[in-house]
Amino acid sequence: MLGRPSICASCLAGFRNVSRLQKQQLHQSKRSKSNQSKSNKSKSIAHSLPTNITKIIPFTDLQPTDIARYWDTIPPEASNLAYADKFFTPSRHSPVKLFSAAKFRTIPFDSTEPEVAFIGRSNVGKSSIINALVGQEVCWVSKHPGKTTEMNAFGIGGKKGGESKIVLLDMPGYGKASRTEWGIEIMKYLQQRKQLRRTYLLIDSLHGIKDNDQEILSLLRRYGISHQIILSKVDRVLAGRLNKGLKLFSRGYEVRSSRLNHLQKMLKKMEPILQPPDSRVDGPGALGEILTCTSAAKVSQESQNCLGVSNIRWSILKATGFDGSIETGASREMSPIQSAEDRPTLSTPVQ
Ligand SMILES: Nc1nc2c(ncn2[C@@H]2O[C@H](COP(=O)(O)OP(=O)(O)OP(=O)(O)O)[C@@H](O)[C@H]2O)c(=O)[nH]1
Numbered sequence: 210m211l212g213r214p215s216i217c218a219s220c221l222a223g224f225r226n227v228s229r230l231q232k233q234q235l236h237q238s239k240r241s242k243s244n245q246s247k248s249n250k251s252k253s254i255a256h257s258l259p260t261n262i263t264k265i266i267p268f269t270d271l272q273p274t275d276i277a278r279y280w281d282t283i284p285p286e287a288s289n290l291a292y293a294d295k296f297f298t299p300s301r302h303s304p305v306k307l308f309s310a311a312k313f314r315t316i317p318f319d320s321t322e323p324e325v326a327f328i329g330r331s332n333v334g335k336s337s338i339i340n341a342l343v344g345q346e347v348c349w350v351s352k353h354p355g356k357t358t359e360m361n362a363f364g365i366g367g368k369k370g371g372e373s374k375i376v377l378l379d380m381p382g383y384g385k386a387s388r389t390e391w392g393i394e395i396m397k398y399l400q401q402r403k404q405l406r407r408t409y410l411l412i413d414s415l416h417g418i419k420d421n422d423q424e425i426l427s428l429l430r431r432y433g434i435s436h437q438i439i440l441s442k443v444d445r446v447l448a449g450r451l452n453k454g455l456k457l458f459s460r461g462y463e464v465r466s467s468r469l470n471h472l473q474k475m476l477k478k479m480e481p482i483l484q485p486p487d488s489r490v491d492g493p494g495a496l497g498e499i500l501t502c503t504s505a506a507k508v509s510q511e512s513q514n515c516l517g518v519s520n521i522r523w524s525i526l527k528a529t530g531f532d533g534s535i536e537t538g539a540s541r542e543m544s545p546i547q548s549a550e551d552r553p554t555l556s557t558p559v560q
């Protein structure tokens with residue numbers, strides 16, 4: 210991170226309070242606190258798959274480059290994605306709820322596990338994507354904005370008797386139903402947290418980059434916070450309102466390729482916004498890789514994976530050094546770099 214961490218009033222503009230829903234927030238906050246303290250009592254989280262996944266994007270053969278844009282990085286191979294999925298497979302020791310914190314100063318400061326944080330406007334799908342990533346309903350999700358009111362941390366990759374390997378943080382949203390104090394604490398976390406390796410900024414694929422997203426992007430650049438964009442709810446772009454859209458999407462190659470083309474055009478348009486030309490003036494831009502995902506549609510009947518989730522898992526492993534580039538216990542157990550014979554061919558379905 211660049212410079213000395215400090216919070217200025219303009220930094221918080223993106224997290225502006227919308228007081229219309231404050232009463233509702235207070236109520237939700239109390240309820241969430243009591244629920245969270247209940248869940249803190251049991252360290253390991255009950256095994257259950259997210260229940261909101263009812264639809265299927267019926268193409269198991271979509272490649273990472275069909276649904277994401279890689280211009281500064283190398284797209285993952287099927288073996289990388291399989292490795293990432295294995296890493297995130299739920300077990301008795303993963304995922305584990307580590308803490309909920311309303312204030313930055315109450316977060317345990319001496320942990321050693323690398324962290325990644327998910328930020329974005331209220332209702333953009335931050336909590337849902339964490340549930341999809343870890344394969345369990347560990348976060349509260351709601352159609353009403355402002356559901357997540359604290360910084361919630363979940364450890365993954367833990368083994369019996371061992372610490373988690375990576376920590377995922379679900380953050381409160383900014384914009385609608387947000388509160389100024391959430392913004393203050395999130396900014397403190399983003400600027401000061403030494404364990405933070407990458408911040409994932411979620412953008413709703415139907416709405417695109419809004420003014421308050423732009424403000425947050427400027428903050429991330431100004432403070433040199435490593436960040437990457439994920440377009441959420443991509444099922445809406447590929448299949449519209451799911452039921453009708455899916456039929457269309459499955460009907461033929463033409464519909465399918467025109468939707469995918471449309472998505473690629475959207476991603477390309479975002480490039481200059483995410484990486485302004487002069488990084489010496491504007492600060493370092495986002496990683497040259499935009500991922501997309503949905504937590505509402507699976508890739509196939511057989512798979513438990515939502516579309517795009519494996520790509521995000523691999524990105525998290527890269528951000529935290531668990532992709533095999535740094536030798537760790539986990540990477541020794543199963544190397545993502547396999548021999549030529551073991552490596553799946555390009556026709557292997559990618560999830
Ligand atoms: N169609 C579709 N809906 C989604 C997707 N992800 C989340 N949703 C819905 O969007 C709403 C908000 O999801 P959340 O995960 O609670 O969003 P959030 O960003 O955590 O919201 P806050 O905690 O309020 O900031 C819920 O009704 C979800 O079911 C998706 O990929 N596709």
Ligand SMILES: [Mg+2]
Nearest residue numbers: 335336356357
């Ligand atoms: Mg949430």
